[in-house]
Amino acid sequence: xxxxxxxxxxxxxxxxxxxxxxxxxxxxxxxxxxxxxxxxxxxxxxxxxxxxxxxxxxxxxxxxxxxxxxxxxxxxxxxxxxxxxxxxxxxxxxxxxxxxxxxxxxxxxxxxxxxxxxxxxxxxxxxxxxxxxxxxxxxxxxxxxxxxxxxxxxxxxxxxxxxxxxxxxxxxxxxxxxxxxxxxxxxxxxxxxxxxxxxxxxxxxxxxxxxxxxxxxxxxxxxxxxxxxxxxxxxxxxxxxxxxxxxxxxxxxxxxxxxxxxxxxxxxxxxxxxxxxxxxxxxxxxxxxxxxxxxxxxxxxxxxxxxxxxxxxxxxxxxxxxxxxxxxxxxxxxxxxxxxxxxxxxxxxxxxxxxxxxxxxxxxxxxxxxxxxxxxxxxxxxxxxxxxxxxxxxxxxxxxxxxxxxxxxxxxxxxxxxxxxxxxxxxxxxxxxxxxxxxxxxxxxxxxxxxxxxxxxxxxxxxxxxxxxxxxxxxxxxxxxxxxxxxxxxxxxxxxxxxxxx
Numbered sequence: 059x060x061x062x063x064x065x066x067x068x069x070x071x072x073x074x075x076x077x078x079x080x081x082x083x084x085x086x087x088x089x090x091x092x093x094x095x096x097x098x099x100x101x102x103x104x105x106x107x108x109x110x111x112x113x114x115x116x117x118x119x120x121x122x123x124x125x126x127x128x129x130x131x132x133x134x135x136x137x138x139x140x141x142x143x144x145x146x147x148x149x150x151x152x153x154x155x156x157x158x159x160x161x162x163x164x165x166x167x168x169x170x171x172x173x174x175x176x177x178x179x180x181x182x183x184x185x186x187x188x189x190x191x192x193x194x195x196x197x198x199x200x201x202x203x204x205x206x207x208x209x210x211x212x213x214x215x216x217x218x219x220x221x222x223x224x225x226x227x228x229x230x231x232x233x234x235x236x237x238x239x240x241x242x243x244x245x246x247x248x249x250x251x252x253x254x255x256x257x258x259x260x261x262x263x264x265x266x267x268x269x270x271x272x273x274x275x276x277x278x279x280x281x282x283x284x285x286x287x288x289x290x291x292x293x294x295x296x297x298x299x300x301x302x303x304x305x306x307x308x309x310x311x312x313x314x315x316x317x318x319x320x321x322x323x324x325x326x327x328x329x330x331x332x333x334x335x336x337x338x339x340x341x342x343x344x345x346x347x348x349x350x351x352x353x354x355x356x357x358x359x360x361x362x363x364x365x366x367x368x369x370x371x372x373x374x375x376x377x378x379x380x381x382x383x384x385x386x387x388x389x390x391x392x393x394x395x396x397x398x399x400x401x402x403x404x405x406x407x408x409x410x411x412x413x414x415x416x417x418x419x420x421x422x423x424x425x426x427x428x429x430x431x432x433x434x435x436x437x438x439x440x441x442x443x444x445x446x447x448x449x450x451x452x453x454x455x456x457x458x459x460x461x462x463x464x465x466x467x468x469x470x471x472x473x474x475x476x477x478x479x480x481x482x483x484x485x486x487x488x489x490x491x492x493x494x495x496x497x498x499x500x501x502x503x504x505x506x507x508x509x510x511x512x513x514x515x516x517x518x519x520x521x522x523x524x525x526x527x528x529x530x531x532x533x534x535x536x537x538x539x540x541x542x543x544x545x546x547x548x549x550x551x552x553x554x555x556x557x558x559x560x
Contacts (some may be wrong), residue, residue, distance in 0.1 A: 063091060065395045066285065066519065069087075075165070076162045076165060076166070076312040077161065077162050078159060080267065081159065081162050081163065081166065081264040081267055081268075082113070082166060082258075082260060082264065082382060082399035083117070083260070083263035083264060083266070083267055084113050084114060084115055084263075085116060085387050086115070086116045086118060086122075086126075086263075086265060086280065086282050086283050087266035087267075087270070087279070087280060087281045088122075088125065088126045088129055088280045088281075088283060089110075089126075089129035089276050089277045089280065090270065090275070090277060091274025092277070093116070093550050094116050095116035095117055095118045095119065095122050096118075096119075096121060096122055096125075097117070097119065099116070099117040100114040100115060100117055101114065101117045101256065101283075101284075101285035102113065102114050103115060103170055103256075103257070103258075103259060103260065105169050105170065105172070105398040105443070106136060106170075106171065106257075106406045106407065106408045106409070106443050106444045106460055106470075107172045107174040107377070107397055107398075107405060107406045107441055107443040107444075107445075108311055108396065108441045108442060108443055109442055109444075110145075110444060112169055112260065113260065113509065115259050115260070115263070115283040116282075116283050117283070117284055117285045117287075117288055118282045118283060118284045118288065118292065119284070119288050119291060119292065120288075120291040120292060120294065120295040121306075122282060122515075123251065123253070123282050123284075123292050123295045123296065123299075124295060124299065126251045126280040127222060127224075127251055127295070127296075127299050127301050127302060128280050128301070129276075129277040129280055130222045130249040130251050130277055130278070130301075130384060131222050131249070131301040131451055132248060132277055133249045133276065133277025133278050133467060134219075134221060134222055134248065134249045134277075136246075137220070137247060137248075137249055137275065137276070137278050137425060138219045138247040138248075140408065142196040142197045142199065142246065143197060144247055145193065145196045145244065145247065146193040146194060146196045146197055146245070147193075148193075148272055148273050148274055149189050149190070149192060149193030149196070149244065149245060149272075150189075150190060150193045150274035150483055151272040151273060152188070152189050152269050152274065153186045153187075153189040153190040153193065153540065154269060155271060155272055155313040156182060156185065156186040156189065156265070156268055157182075157186050158184045159406040160183065160186075160327040161179070162181060162264075163178075163182045163233065163261065163264055163541065164178035164179040164181070164264075164266045165178070165180050165398070166260050166261055166264050167181060167182070167232055167258075168397040168398055168405075169234055169260070169397075169398070170232065170257065170258045170259075170260050170261065170351065171229060171232055171257075171258050171261075171360075171397075171406055171408055172361070172396075172405040172406040172407070172408055172443065172444070173360055173397050174397045174402045174403055174404065174405045175397055175398055175399075175400065175402070176400075176403075177360060177397075177405075178305070178397065179233050179554050181201035181231060181233055181405075182233055184233075184234050184524075184526075185231075185233035185234040185236070185237040185238075185265075186237070187525070188234065188238045188241040188242075188434060188526050188527070188528040188542065189237050189241045191242070191526040191527065191545070192241035192244075192245035192541070192547060193242070193245055194241045194488065195242075195245055195425075195544060195546075195547050196245035196246070196547070198466050198544070199246070199547060199551065200217075200218050201214065201215045201216040201217060202214070202215040202542065203215075204555075206557070208559075210229075210559060210560045211557060211558065211559050211560065212557075212558045212560065213555060213556070213557050213558075214259045214555070214556040214558065215553060215554070215555050215556075216553075216554050216556065217493055217548075217551040217552065217553055217554070218247070218551065218552050218554055219246045219247030219248045219550060219551060219552075220246070220248060220249065220304045220327055220550050220551060220552050221248060221249075221299055221302070221303030221304065222249050222250070222251065222302045222303060222373060223239075223243045223248050223249070223250045223251070223291075223302065223303070223304040223305070223306060223550060224250075224251050224296035224297065224299075224302045224304070224305045224306070225237070225239045225240060225243070225250055225251065225252045225253070225305075225306045225307075226252075226253050226293065226296065226305075226306070226307045226308070226309065226317070226531045227252065227253070227254050227255060227257045227308055228255050228264070228308050229255035229257040229408050229409070230360055230363045230364060230365070230408065231360075231364075232254065232255070232258035232260075232261035232262065233261045233262075233265060236252060236254065236261075236262055236265060236288045237265070237383060237529070238526075238541045238542055238546070239252075239306045239308075239329075239541065240252060240279065241542070242302075242546045242547045242549060242550055243306075243550045244278060244279065245547055245550075246547050246551050247548035247550075248550045249277060249278045249279070249280075250278070250279055250280065251280045251281075251282060251284075251296065251302070252279070252280065252281045252282070253281075253282055253289075253292055253296065253300045254281065254283065254528075255286060255516050256283070256284060256285050256286050256289065257408055257409060258408070258431075259281075259283040262281050263281060263283075264335055266279060267282050270380070284302070284536075285339055288394050290336040292315075292334055293317060293320070294320060295320045296322075297317050297326065298320055298321075298323050298324060300324050301323075302324075302326060303326055303327065303331075304326060304327045304328075304549075304550060305317060305321050305326050305327070305328050305329070306328075306329040306330075306539075306541075306549070307328075307329070307330050307331070308330075308331040308332075308365070309332065310332065310333050311333040311535050311536070311537075314330040314332040314537060317330070327549070328539070329531075329537075329538065329539030329540075329541070329549045330537035330538050330539065331365065331366060331492075331530070331531055331532065331534050331536075331537045331539070331541060332371055332490070332492070332532065332535065332537040333464045333490055333492070333535075333536060334365050334366055334369065334372070334464060334490050334491075334492030334493055334513075334532060334536050335369045335370065335460075335462070335463070335464050335488045335490050335492075336356075336366055336368050336369050336492060336493040336494055336495065336513070337369070337372060337485035337494050337495070337496075337511070338353060338356060338357070338368035338369060338370065338371045338372070338494075338495045338496070338521070339371075339372045339475075339481055339485065339494075339495065339496035339497070339507070340371070340372070340373040340377065340496070340497050341374055341496065341497060341498040341500070341503065342374040342376045342377050342501075343499050343500055344377070344497035344519075345497065345499065345519070346377060346380060346499055347384060348382050348388075348497065348519065349381065349383060349409070349497040350384040350385040350388055351369060351388065351519035352495075352497075352519075352520060352522070353371065353385060353470075353521060354385075354388050354389065354392075355521050355522065356495060356517075356521030356546070357371070357448075357468075357470050358389075358392065358404060358448050358468055358470075358524070360405075361404060361405055361406065361407050361446075361448075361467065361468050362448075362465065362466065362467045362468040362469065362470075363408060363412065363466050363467065364406060365464075365466075365492055365493075365528055366492055366493035366515065366524065367466075368470070368521070369464055369465055370460055370461065370471060370473065371470060371471065371472045371473065371474070372473045372474075372475045372481050372484070372485065373472055373475070374474075374475060374476070375474045375476055375497075378472075378474050381472075382431065382450075382452060382472060384457075385450065385472075386431055386432050386450055389432055389433070389448050389450055390432065391403075392404040392448050393446075393545045394437050394439070394445060394447065395441075396441050396443065404448055405445075406443040406444040407445070407446060407467055407468075408443045408444065409442040410443065410444055412444070412466060412467055413436075413444045413446055413467070415465070415466070415467065416446055416449075416465060416467035416468065416469050417446070418515075419458075419460060419463065419465055419467075419469055420434060420449065420451075420469055422458070422459050423451055423454070423458040423459060423460070423469075423471065426455065426457045426458050427453055427455065427457075428451040428452070428453055428454050428455075428458055428471065429451065429452050429453040430449060430450075430451060431450045431452050432447075432448070432449065432450050432452065433446075433447035433448050433449030433450060433468070434447065435447055445519075446467065446468055447468070447471050448470070449468055449470065450470045450472065451471045451472065452471065453468070454471040454472060454473045455473070456473070456491060458471055458483065458509065461487075461488075462487075462488055464490070478503065478506070480505065482507060482510045482511070485511065486510075486511065486512045488534075489534055489535045490532065490535045491511075491512045491514060491532050491533040491534040491535075492509040492514055492515065492531075493513055493514070493515045493516070493517070493523060493532070494513040494515070494516050494517070494531035495516070495517040495518075495520070495521055495523075496508075496511075496516075496517075496518060497518075497519050498518075498519070499519075504518055512534060513532065513536075514529075514530075514531045514532035514533045514536065514540075515529075515530065515531075515532070525540070525542070526543075527542070527543055528542060529541070529542060529543040529545045529546070530542045530543070530546075
């Protein structure tokens with residue numbers, strides 16, 4: 059394994075190196091104003107690549123969130139009356155500002171999430187694409203005229219914004235998970251209160267600064283930061299406050315279930331993008347080089363911390379050894395290090411608890427007979443972050459924990475299989491169904507397997523499935539609703555029928 063040769067990075071000074079230092083904000087954004095929590099309490103945010111303190115942000119509680127909801131509710135009265143063209147214009151300006159400030163936004167994102175700077179730059183463009191897309195979609199929210207069964211009558215169908223949306227986002231994509239939700243909501247005519255992950259609030263606040271410059275009116279976009287300790291009460295406020303009519307959450311399945319239960323008290327509309335356990339299948343007729351190359355990104359992008367990353371790799375027994383050799387050769391080319399090192403291709407995990415989970419799954423897998431081919435330990439680097447080597451396991455059976463548990467880290471188990479029917483049955487055993495991937499050059503198999511996989515998204519001969527134009531979401535316990543695409547804006551709209559007697 060090759061490691062990036064980092065010098066020690068003093069994170070306290072890194073934000074001062076931004077071209078526009080005003081993008082590094084340390085206050086919450088409510089009703090168009092930068093504010094502290096009412097209690098003046100704060101919590102610290104650390105760089106996962108060094109464990110050093112990046113800064114402090116307000117530790118807001120339920121009463122602070124209530125004030126933000128009130129601001130969003132007031133703003134909704136006017137924002138819902140704006141034309142689609144007006145909303146599109148301001149969203150396009152916001153997207154343009156994100157692209158213009160790509161490097162600074164990427165730097166902030168890397169500092170708080172550990173993501174390699176090249177990946178962070180890509181995420182900023184990805185995040186901006188949702189703002190641009192939904193600004194355009196705002197002008198394509200169409201109704202219907204339905205033939206009435208009664209003479210002298212007409213039936214019109216129109217779509218209207220649902221109201222204030224409460225949005226809770228995760229730490230693995232600090233920019234894109236916000237824009238994919240907020241872009242759709244604001245384009246629909248809704249206002250929002252966003253609670254970003256406590257590990258990565260600075261990206262959300264930088265986006266607020268640019269939204270402010272773009273002319274998004276006060277109260278339309280509100281971002282409240284809160285510590286892990288205050289998160290339960292903040293979540294409860296967002297899910298039970300009657301002024302909020304929609305909740306959107308990306309995170310774990312257990313938390314999603316809790317939020318859904320809490321939201322039922324006021325019958326809110328709910329969108330949930332939850333955990334996955336994505337299979338990656340390599341059939342005997344696959345292009346092995348392409349499959350190995352795509353698996354590198356699909357498994358190890360963001361150190362394996364993506365909800366759609368390959369969690370279980372199944373390779374046909376006739377090509378198993380050849381594929382493993384090709385894949386391991388590519389894993390050896392990864393360079394582990396701090397994300398701000400331009401040579402780094404593999405950064406730290408964002409949290410210590412995530413690192414401990416990977417180590418626990420590895421220990422149990424080895425106890426079940428799995429063999430570590432490469433990786434399997436915390437590397438020795440010049441920085442003291444949450445690093446773990448990209449790890450590949452062979453001799454894997456269905457008794458290893460990854461068969462039924464999401465890893466969310468750089469652990470890649472490779473299973474053998476014999477027949478198409480067998481592997482489809484095995485990958486569908488889990489309770490979740492977010493994404494799935496397979497490689498095959500048999501056109502008949504392409505359609506059979508794509509239709510048989512119990513997931514919301516399928517990648518065929520590719521490890522990349524997400525873009526602003528494609529619907530994103532899962533089935534089973536991976537959630538409900540869709541984000542992105544023409545379907546994403548509908549999650550923030552109510553359908554109203556109007557019956558007219560002439």
